[in-house]
Amino acid sequence: MRFKALSASLFAAGLLGSATAQAQTEIQWWHSMGGALGEALNGLATKFNASQQEYKVVTVYKGQYPESMTAAIAAFRAGNAPHILQVFEVGTATMMAAKGAIVPVAKVMADAKEPFDPKAYLPTVAGYYSDIKGNMLSLPFNSSTALFYIDRNKFKAAGLPPVPPKTWKELIAVAEKLKAAGQDCVYTSGWPSWVHVENFSAWHNVPIGTKQNGMGGVDTEFKINSPLHVRHVAMLGDMVKKGLFTYAGRTNQADSKFQSGECAMATISAGALAGTIKAGKTDWELSFLPYHDDVKGAPQNSIIGGASLWVMGGKKPAEYKGVAKFLSFLSQPEIQMEWHTTTGYVPITKAAYELTRKSGFYDKNPGRDMAVRQLTLNTPTENSKGLRFGNFVQGREVIEEEMEAVFAGKKDAKTAMNDAVKRGNLILRKFQAANK
Amino acid sequence: MEKRVVFRSAWLPYLLLAPQLAITIIFFFWPAGQAVWYSFQLQDAFGLHSEFVGFDNFTALFRDPHYLESFKTTAVFSVSVAGLGIVISLLLATMADRVVRGALAYKTVLIWPYAVAAAVAGVLWAFMFAPSIGIITYVLKGLGVDWNWIIKGDQAMLLIVIASVWKQISYNFLFFLAGLQAIPKSLIEAAAIDGAGPARRFWTIVLPLLSPTAFFLLVVNIVYAFFETFGVIDATTQGGPAQATQILVYKVYHDGVKSADIGGSSAQSVILMIIVIALTVIQFRFIERKVQY
Numbered sequence: 001m002r003f004k005a006l007s008a009s010l011f012a013a014g015l016l017g018s019a020t021a022q023a024q025t026e027i028q029w030w031h032s033m034g035g036a037l038g039e040a041l042n043g044l045a046t047k048f049n050a051s052q053q054e055y056k057v058v059t060v061y062k063g064q065y066p067e068s069m070t071a072a073i074a075a076f077r078a079g080n081a082p083h084i085l086q087v088f089e090v091g092t093a094t095m096m097a098a099k100g101a102i103v104p105v106a107k108v109m110a111d112a113k114e115p116f117d118p119k120a121y122l123p124t125v126a127g128y129y130s131d132i133k134g135n136m137l138s139l140p141f142n143s144s145t146a147l148f149y150i151d152r153n154k155f156k157a158a159g160l161p162p163v164p165p166k167t168w169k170e171l172i173a174v175a176e177k178l179k180a181a182g183q184d185c186v187y188t189s190g191w192p193s194w195v196h197v198e199n200f201s202a203w204h205n206v207p208i209g210t211k212q213n214g215m216g217g218v219d220t221e222f223k224i225n226s227p228l229h230v231r232h233v234a235m236l237g238d239m240v241k242k243g244l245f246t247y248a249g250r251t252n253q254a255d256s257k258f259q260s261g262e263c264a265m266a267t268i269s270a271g272a273l274a275g276t277i278k279a280g281k282t283d284w285e286l287s288f289l290p291y292h293d294d295v296k297g298a299p300q301n302s303i304i305g306g307a308s309l310w311v312m313g314g315k316k317p318a319e320y321k322g323v324a325k326f327l328s329f330l331s332q333p334e335i336q337m338e339w340h341t342t343t344g345y346v347p348i349t350k351a352a353y354e355l356t357r358k359s360g361f362y363d364k365n366p367g368r369d370m371a372v373r374q375l376t377l378n379t380p381t382e383n384s385k386g387l388r389f390g391n392f393v394q395g396r397e398v399i400e401e402e403m404e405a406v407f408a409g410k411k412d413a414k415t416a417m418n419d420a421v422k423r424g425n426l427i428l429r430k431f432q433a434a435n436k
Numbered sequence: 437m438e439k440r441v442v443f444r445s446a447w448l449p450y451l452l453l454a455p456q457l458a459i460t461i462i463f464f465f466w467p468a469g470q471a472v473w474y475s476f477q478l479q480d481a482f483g484l485h486s487e488f489v490g491f492d493n494f495t496a497l498f499r500d501p502h503y504l505e506s507f508k509t510t511a512v513f514s515v516s517v518a519g520l521g522i523v524i525s526l527l528l529a530t531m532a533d534r535v536v537r538g539a540l541a542y543k544t545v546l547i548w549p550y551a552v553a554a555a556v557a558g559v560l561w562a563f564m565f566a567p568s569i570g571i572i573t574y575v576l577k578g579l580g581v582d583w584n585w586i587i588k589g590d591q592a593m594l595l596i597v598i599a600s601v602w603k604q605i606s607y608n609f610l611f612f613l614a615g616l617q618a619i620p621k622s623l624i625e626a627a628a629i630d631g632a633g634p635a636r637r638f639w640t641i642v643l644p645l646l647s648p649t650a651f652f653l654l655v656v657n658i659v660y661a662f663f664e665t666f667g668v669i670d671a672t673t674q675g676g677p678a679q680a681t682q683i684l685v686y687k688v689y690h691d692g693v694k695s696a697d698i699g700g701s702s703a704q705s706v707i708l709m710i711i712v713i714a715l716t717v718i719q720f721r722f723i724e725r726k727v728q729y
Contacts, residue, residue, distance in 0.1 A: 066693075066694050070693050070694070070696070073481050073482055073696060076482055076483075077482065077483050094481050094696065097480060098480065098481065098482040098484060099484070100482075100484050101482040101484060185568070240587070246568075247584075247586060247587050248567075248586065249586050250676065253586075257568060262568060391695055391696070391697065393694060393695050393696075394691070394694075394695040394697065397695075400676075401676070401677075401678045401679055402678070404587060404676065404677040404678040405678045407587045407677075408587045408588060408589065408677060408678065410589075410678070423500075423502070426496075426500075430478075430496075430697070430700075433478055434478050434479060434480045434487075434699075435480050
């Protein structure tokens with residue numbers, strides 16, 4: 001009897017539960033934030049759901065960036081895409097070209113009559129996700145940039161002043177001294193293309209590609225075989241040979257090499273800071289990326305990495321209203337500040353940055369504003385707004401492969417960068433043909 | 437007189453065949469047909485519009501030096517995996533066949549790795565060989581070997597060959613052991629009485645009698661190296677560094693799934709399909725004739 005009563009009440013509860021769910025409009029949000037970042041993201045959704053009754057944001061972790069994008073493409077082809085999809089920055093051109101599959105964020109906001117001011121966002125962040133006319137296509141969500149980390153302990157152990165080198169020349173001088181003092185891994189770097197080609201170009205104010213780094217049209221071509229690029233890659237190859245640069249891999253493998261105290265210096269994502277603090281094995285200091293001091297205009301400003309939120313097409317108007325409400329919610333300074341301070345990602349609006357500064361967070365946590373400061377060091381130029389290359393998932397890998405060939409001593413930098421341009425341009429032409 | 441089953445109704449045999457046919461059609465012919473269809477199309481990632489481009493995808497492939505390089509990589513990889521896998525397991529099987537005491541324990545241990553998923557095997561070996569934390573790296577460093585498969589292509593290749601062979605040895609071992617045990621003891625004893633040493637007995641009696649097994653394993657191992665090593669590669673090198681371990685099937689996945697180049701990827705799978713069909717035909721028509729049953 002007890003069992004019956006129990007199941008009956010369970011049944012009733014189930015009915016009730018589904019009844020309330022029916023009244024709410026569900027908004028599916030597919031993302032790629034695992035671990036602590038995933039918890040922070042779910043916290044945002046929970047907060048939004050608690051703030052109103054009409055809509056319910058349901059978050060679904062769909063694996064890493066390329067996987068969730070693939071899943072969403074497959075879901076779109078099958079006719080059940082999510083409402084909101086988190087897409088990494090290199091997927092931007094692919095999403096943008098998919099007219100009909102996506103709805104520009106600016107349009108979603110206008111249709112829902114939600115107040116929306118693109119100028120409220122940091123220019124380097126918003127510029128990356130806007131079309132040439134300044135219409136915001138996707139909402140920047142988690143943005144980071146590449147920063148230079150040093151472990152002061154290692155510097156002290158080698159009898160060096162614990163001050164981060166500013167230029168590549170200084171970095172090499174320090175690296176040689178560290179090596180001579182017996183430091184095994186002197187310098188490492190994550191994301192070779194993102195750090196040493198994409199950010200490198202913006203930082204030195206040289207183009208990555210024609211047509212404003214591809215933002216001006218799909219008929220763009222890579223320009224990464226310039227003498228400066230070749231020189232930089234050759235320098236890295238030389239550092240590998242001398243044991244001054246320990247290559248760790250194409251993604252974030254270098255993070256743990258620095259965080260564990262293995263390497264003395266690293267150029268990795270600003271997002272690696274949370275992990276560095278958590279590991280607690282280094283006396284870390286953050287600074288701007290090194291630059292070549294003989295290049296005019298350097299340092300300019302760095303560009304972002306990370307992901308933005310795309311609104312998918314083919315949904316009901318009521319649902320878009322909810323999406324717009326949620327995107328407004330995410331852009332609120334308080335919410336942005338919470339996201340910024342818990343995750344280490346950059347605050348995406350100027351108001352959020354101001355609010356964080358006023359709260360005294362940066363005074364208590366020195367270095368946490370380094371990413372924003374580097375991104376906004378100067379007014380972005382055509383070369384430092386960002387980039388937009390079709391099939392850049394493939395394009396970036398081509399660049400990385402060619403760089404790896406240099407690091408392995410198989411190719412000289414000039415041949416490798418020429419090959420990267422040649423192969424990269426083929427990919428761009430294919431994208432152009434498929435997206436006429 | 438020939439024995440024949442006669443079905444009273446005309447549709448019953450078809451009905452009984454239907455499940456198997458359905459599986460073959462849904463999981464093989466249909467996707468294969470789609471691959472052929474897509475290989476002639478140029479399509480954007482979302483499938484919003486596509487265009488018939490004839491053989492453009494194929495000509496683009498053969499103009500890409502990295503695609504041709506991938507053929508070489510695949511050849512080196514599959515020959516190494518199949519060759520090493522068969523030789524090592526044959527050696528182990530002959531040894532295990534001679535063990536009298538505790539034979540079951542040996543066999544169990546040797547068969548064990550087969551239960552390990554490909555991706556797990558890959559991660560396992562990747563850990564042991566990890567450039568900074570791996571235990572084997574540490575030993576190699578002590579021996580003066582600079583081990584870093586993250587930038588050294590040949591070492592990366594060695595790593596995936598080791599991981600793939602290790603996983604496949606159990607399977608080969610099982611078949612070789614069964615084959616060895618099926619060889620009549622009287623034959624070997626007769627040869628021994630005639631004065632043939634163990635090596636001679638192995639070459640003239642055991643090996644010829646094992647040839648059907650070896651042939652079967654050759655086919656299975658090549659197919660394994662071509663397709664099923666995907667997990668090992670994806671969990672370790674992901675085709676890198678600089679495409680040194682990008683075998684054909686990994687490139688299909690990479691270009692199609694990761695890069696959303698559906699036309700190019702389909703063209704590659706069509707070529708792969710043709711290669712495998714050709715390989716199988718060659719194996720059965722020419723090599724099988726030399727096998728002594």
